Each structure stands twice: as structure tokens, then as C-alpha cells.
Amino acid sequence: MTGRDGGADLEPIGEFDPVVILVRPQLAENIGTTARAMANGGLFHLRIVAPRDGWPQERAWPASSGAHRILDNAQVFETVDDAVADLHRVFATCPRPRHVVKPVMTARGAAAELRVASTRGLRTGILFGPERAGLDVEDMARADTLVRYPLNPKFMSLNLAQAVLVMAYEWYLTEDMTPPRDLMTNETHVATKGELENFMSHLLRELDDCGFLRNEQKKPGMIRNLRHFFTRGEVTEQELRTLHGVVSELVSARKARR
Amino acid sequence: MTGRDGGADLEPIGEFDPVVILVRPQLAENIGTTARAMANGGLFHLRIVAPRDGWPQERAWPASSGAHRILDNAQVFETVDDAVADLHRVFATCPRPRHVVKPVMTARGAAAELRVASTRGLRTGILFGPERAGLDVEDMARADTLVRYPLNPKFMSLNLAQAVLVMAYEWYLTEDMTPPRDLMTNETHVATKGELENFMSHLLRELDDCGFLRNEQKKPGMIRNLRHFFTRGEVTEQELRTLHGVVSELVSARKARR
Incomplete structure (x- = not known):
């Protein structure tokens, strides 16, 4: 239940923080590294739709670098409809949407909306597709908004955990007050x-x-x-x-x- | 030399785009996934300081998901001093700096400075430390500025490629003009x-x-x-x-x- 990085110590967990929903994930390791990326960005709620090899899978835990509580508390659903039924707003990450009429947001734009929704007491979720094929057209029809990361159009391929990390990082930044530049001084002080x-x-x-x-x-x-x-x-x-x-x-x- | 994602097709390569410098990396796979993350964000220049198992290492190429040209063109150096000698400005990623008096920037703040430096025709580099221990105090003394990502302070651990991805993503965003929200309409049009x-x-x-x-x-x-x-x-x-x-x-x- 613990890791070198304090995976057991992720609280406080926001009830209205976004839910990460892995749709038909293939590899247990990717579910584990997803949990790690979620922890990096302070996300806790993980749902898994129809995992190819079932759930739980032992190999996910060591791959999570200590984000065990996220895996311990993951919920499993048979369909996307079931996984989103109690949510108010659903985003779907989708690098190359085609034949879809849908709002598309950047990761940063979506993170801002997720934060606003959370503040309003709405439950939100972000769908991430299976490793090989991504979300299918039926999955996307369940989402209010697509999310497409601005990345090199000649090289868009991200692995699952990297896709989750970008979203989790942007989520974290919506509340972060770190100044863009600061001076570390430790034991000493800036001179007058x-x-x-x-x-x-x-x-x-x-x-x-x-x-x-x-x-x-x-x-x-x-x-x-x-x-x-x-x-x-x-x-x-x-x-x-x-x-x-x-x-x-x-x-x-x-x-x-x- | 090619990949499903067009790894052979990363041009135009900016002469003054930042150089990613892996300091004493341990695993070949991580050098490969680093190249992939660089390609995602449109970074091309890779330098490797004292790789533990030598260079080149075969296993890096399949791990790069097609970002072969970055690996093919990677330069190897014996010391950090050698690797930064021709650069004008050096950043060092460092999750938990201690006993250092140095400016610290967020990834976003550092990316903005890297873009400005690039526009001014200055050569810049970003140091990433070895997987286990990170950069040591001597490495950090070679950098002008530290970079610390705003992330969950209770769970900061990123793998090497994820650390590179965040920086590459922020670099890409400094020039990106994607609106935060847009409507995909494909074959049809918004109605009057x-x-x-x-x-x-x-x-x-x-x-x-x-x-x-x-x-x-x-x-x-x-x-x-x-x-x-x-x-x-x-x-x-x-x-x-x-x-x-x-x-x-x-x-x-x-x-x-x-």
C-alpha cells in the first residue's frame, strides 16, 4: 500500500476531481503507469472499462511506482455507458478525430473546464482509448467534448501513461501558484x-x-x-x-x- | 530510419532549438523513449553524457516508436562540461533541489525563456539526470537555471521520458496557436x-x-x-x-x- 514516493499519502482527495477512465486497456503495466501519472498530477479516481485481461492484474501494482491506492480503489465497468452514467460532463482524448461534429479542446483548455466543473460540484470524466486503436466512434459519441493535445503533427503517438500525464499535469497547473521564476536561497538570503x-x-x-x-x-x-x-x-x-x-x-x- | 509515425520526417529542425542532454543515463530503453518524447514536442537535438552501457545501444531504437533520426544523430560526451561547452544557456531539471542558490523556473516559464533564447540565436540545453539519483551537485553547478515541474508534492517521481515529455510539450506550446476550444465540423458547416x-x-x-x-x-x-x-x-x-x-x-x- 505504500511506495517510496508516498503513494499511500495522496489525500485530500477531491470528490469532484475528474475521473480517469481507461477504455478497454490492453496491458496491466499501462494501467499501473497510468496510476503513477495520475498521482503526479493529483488525480485519484480511476475507472477501467472492459480491461482485456481482466482486473485486478498483479503486474499493474509494481508499474505504478507506489500509486497503489489508486489501483486498490479502481472501479471496473463493462461498458462506457456504465462508466459515465453518474458523471455530468465527459471529455474524450482523441489525437486525430474524424467524421465527428464535436467541440475540441486543448489539454489546457479542457483542464480549465474540468476545474470549473469541479468547483461547481459537477462530476467529470476523461476517456482514454485502448493502446493500439484509441477510442472508437461509439465511445466518442458518449463524450461532450474531445481533447486533442497540441503536439508535433508529424509525431503525435503517445503511450497511455504519457497521455494521462499531460492531462494530469494540466489539471494540477490549474490550481498551482508557483511563480514562473524564483530564486532558491536555502540557508542564506538575498543581499540588500x-x-x-x-x-x-x-x-x-x-x-x-x-x-x-x-x-x-x-x-x-x-x-x-x-x-x-x-x-x-x-x-x-x-x-x-x-x-x-x-x-x-x-x-x-x-x-x-x- | 522510418516509423509508423513518420520519425524520418521531423524537419524543419531549428538550429537554435534546445538540446536535450541526458546525463549518465542507465537504460537504453529510456534513451529511446526520451527520443519519442522529444519528437512529440518537436525537439531534435539529443546529447548523451557518459551513458552507463555505452552508445549506441540497439534496444534504444525500438523503444523510440520511430524517432530514429533523433537517435541516429545523438552526440555522446564524456562530461557535462564537454556537452555544454558550445551552449549559451543551460537549464537543469531537478525535482527537489537542496543547498543550491540558483534561479528555479517552472517548465512553462523555462520553455518561454528557451523560446526567447532560440529567437535571439542562442544555443540552449536542458540537463536531465540519471534515472535513479538525478543530477548531482556538480551537474547543477554547470546550469544557469533549475527547472522544477509543478506536480503533486507527495508524488513527484517521473520516469525519464515523462520528464522529457513535459518539457517538450511546454516547448511546443510556446509556438502553438491552437484555440483552447474549437468545433470539429468535417464535411458539414455550422448553421446560420x-x-x-x-x-x-x-x-x-x-x-x-x-x-x-x-x-x-x-x-x-x-x-x-x-x-x-x-x-x-x-x-x-x-x-x-x-x-x-x-x-x-x-x-x-x-x-x-x-
Whole structure:
């Protein structure tokens, strides 16, 4: 029931989070890797329609990398109609729909709608077809909306777990507040401008002393360039301490050589 | 050199598209599935640093589902330093960075920066660590920026190809213009409001005739409700023809019964 990644620890599980519905899956390993991809994106509800080799199948569990609770709680249905009967809105992933009149959404667009539906207390599901053939026309007629991932049109083939991962990832992102860029600083802090200026003074004093800034005409520009370099990225307090040390050591080595 | 999905047909290849760099990968199959994930997202340049079992390895090709050209053109290096020497900007994927002072970006944020760099004519690369341990601290010190995917913090473990797929997918999306929602209509067209009104008139005439709208007080509201239903989604010309037929047939069956 547990895995190195805490598969037993997937709560809280949202009652109205989307249900992943594998339609006629062929390989037990793919059901397992699907569960892993669901866990990555924080999805928990798995339904399986007419699995080729029956259910449960032992080989699914080791393939799930610890997402055992998803497999333990998977529900099995004989038909797509049965699997979607209690749902309010059904999406069907379909890389190359033909002869279908149906709304088509990107994974990102569909994820946004799934989140809205979940907030409204509607039960939703996403159909994923069998490995070889994908969903058939009858399956698609049960869905409100098709989902087609924007991917290289010359190379669309995804395996089942990868298809589930893209959808689960987009689902997770709809609630994620991670800034696009952040600075990891761990035990130290970003230096204040005063701390940086303190280092710049130290550096410039020593550069003056050793004659590096002797060309009075070029001096202001050289100082400005150094200032630009040291302000291009955030500097931490700890890095400034190291840089102070670097300058001092270079100076004392030079003085010792004299 | 070819695959069912057109692996031989991945051009045009952008000179400044990001390079995927697998650092000390262990399993040949994972190098193959990485190539497949790259092809999904339109990435072509693969570099391999110190592959555990050497290179080339036969088992990579069948695992790539036809992305053979990526494997055929993969370059092998002994060290990360060698593999990044000609690049201008290096990202390192890292699910749980510790004791590192470094900018951290989401996959989406990093993809946007990769696209900008590519447009500026800068060569970029993304490091992916070995299956078991991930990148080590020395590898990370070679990167400008870390990439951490927003995923369920209780279940972050991705296999190598899945990690590459998320990055490749986000790379592809930076240039993708697919609308979040569209209607597939294939051989037919969305009906005009005039065509829809023509059907509504047909339906209302027959409903009047059979007495369904006999309650004069409720009639305007009933008609409005029907109108709301038929305008909730786009209707196609072909569907309107079918609906005209459905109404006519129900009417003639009723008349025949009399």
C-alpha cells in the first residue's frame, strides 16, 4: 500500500476531481503507469472499462511506482455507458478525430473546464482509448467534448501513461501558484543593495589601490560595467561574504609577493 | 530510419532549438523513449553524457516508436562540461533541489525563456539526470537555471521520458496557436441563425398543430426554453436536416396512427 514516493499519502482527495477512465486497456503495466501519472498530477479516481485481461492484474501494482491506492480503489465497468452514467460532463482524448461534429479542446483548455466543473460540484470524466486503436466512434459519441493535445503533427503517438500525464499535469497547473521564476536561497538570503554596495566599495578601493582604475577617463565606465555585472542576478549574503574573501585574499597574495 | 509515425520526417529542425542532454543515463530503453518524447514536442537535438552501457545501444531504437533520426544523430560526451561547452544557456531539471542558490523556473516559464533564447540565436540545453539519483551537485553547478515541474508534492517521481515529455510539450506550446476550444465540423458547416430559425419555425408549427403549445399563458416561455436549448451549442447544417427529418417523421407516424 505504500511506495517510496508516498503513494499511500495522496489525500485530500477531491470528490469532484475528474475521473480517469481507461477504455478497454490492453496491458496491466499501462494501467499501473497510468496510476503513477495520475498521482503526479493529483488525480485519484480511476475507472477501467472492459480491461482485456481482466482486473485486478498483479503486474499493474509494481508499474505504478507506489500509486497503489489508486489501483486498490479502481472501479471496473463493462461498458462506457456504465462508466459515465453518474458523471455530468465527459471529455474524450482523441489525437486525430474524424467524421465527428464535436467541440475540441486543448489539454489546457479542457483542464480549465474540468476545474470549473469541479468547483461547481459537477462530476467529470476523461476517456482514454485502448493502446493500439484509441477510442472508437461509439465511445466518442458518449463524450461532450474531445481533447486533442497540441503536439508535433508529424509525431503525435503517445503511450497511455504519457497521455494521462499531460492531462494530469494540466489539471494540477490549474490550481498551482508557483511563480514562473524564483530564486532558491536555502540557508542564506538575498543581499540588500546596501550589502552589495559595501562589497562594491571594498572591491573598488582595492582596484584603485592596485592601479586597475588608473585611467581617469575610463574609470566611471569601468565602474559602471562592474556594477552592471554584479546586479544582473540576485546575489546572496553568503556569496557577498565569499566575494569579500576572494578580493581580500587576492590582495594579500599580491602584497605577499612584493 | 522510418516509423509508423513518420520519425524520418521531423524537419524543419531549428538550429537554435534546445538540446536535450541526458546525463549518465542507465537504460537504453529510456534513451529511446526520451527520443519519442522529444519528437512529440518537436525537439531534435539529443546529447548523451557518459551513458552507463555505452552508445549506441540497439534496444534504444525500438523503444523510440520511430524517432530514429533523433537517435541516429545523438552526440555522446564524456562530461557535462564537454556537452555544454558550445551552449549559451543551460537549464537543469531537478525535482527537489537542496543547498543550491540558483534561479528555479517552472517548465512553462523555462520553455518561454528557451523560446526567447532560440529567437535571439542562442544555443540552449536542458540537463536531465540519471534515472535513479538525478543530477548531482556538480551537474547543477554547470546550469544557469533549475527547472522544477509543478506536480503533486507527495508524488513527484517521473520516469525519464515523462520528464522529457513535459518539457517538450511546454516547448511546443510556446509556438502553438491552437484555440483552447474549437468545433470539429468535417464535411458539414455550422448553421446560420436563419437556418436554425427555419427549423424552429418547422418545429413550432408542428407543436402548435399537435396541441403541445395549447396553454397560451405558458406558450412564450416554452418557446423560449426550446430556443435556449437549440442555441446552447453550435448546430451544423447536417444536424438541422436530421432534426427536420425527425420532426416530420414523428408527425407522419402520429397522423398514420389516427
